[in-house]
Amino acid sequence: MKKHILILLFILMTLTAAAQNKLYDRYASRQDLTVARVDGFRLNDSTKVDVVMLVADDATSWQKLMKELNVSNMRDVTSWLANVNNPARRVRWTGAPVIRVVVSPTRRTVGFYRLNNEAQYDALVDYQLNNMKGKKK
C-alpha cells in the first residue's frame, strides 16, 4: 500500500515537474512576455524550489495574460497564507505536489512555485514569515 502511495507521489512529482517545464516552454516564445525559470531557488539551507516567472512588458500584455490565466478564478491563490502568523491555522499540506501561484499586478508578474513535498511547503511559509518579520522591523 505504502509502495503504491510512493509510486503515485513520484508520478505526481514528475507530472508537476513536466508541467513546470511545459509552462516555461509554453510562454518562452511569447514576444510580449519575459519568461524566466529559476531552478533550485533557495528557501533555506536545505530546501529549494523551482520557480517560473512571467513578466508582462506592458499593460496590454498583462491584461491578456490575466485573461489567459483566468486570474479572476485565482483570486484566492495568495489567501493560502491567510492566518500565516498562526501556524495552527495555516492551510495544510494536502500531500500532493502542487504549483503555488503568486500574482503581483504592481510588477505585472506571475510566479509559479513548484512544491513537491511538505518540507518545501513549510520552508516556503517559513521563508515568507521570516522575511515579513524582516520587512516589518
Place this chain on the structure above:
Amino acid sequence: MESKNFDSLWQEAEVNRMAKELVREYPRWRRRRRTATAVVSVALVAVLMVPVLLPRADKGYDLICCNRSGIDAEQWPALASDLLIESAL
C-alpha cells in the same frame, strides 16, 4: 690462472658486489618510495578536499533560464523572493 677461471671469479665478485649494493640500497629506495607515495597521496587528498573545505559562494539558485538575452540573470532570484514576501504581506 687461466683466463676462463679468472673471468668466472671476476663475475662472481661482481655479482657479490652488486648483491651487497642491492642489500644496502634497497631499504633506502623503499623508504624513499614510501615517502614519495605518502607526499603524493597527501597532496592529492589536499587538492581534492579544497572544494569541500573552502566556503562556497552560494548563489541561492541552481540554474536560470530566460527567454530573452541581455537581462541580468541575478534579478530573477530577487524577483522570486520579492513575490513571495509581497504575497505574504
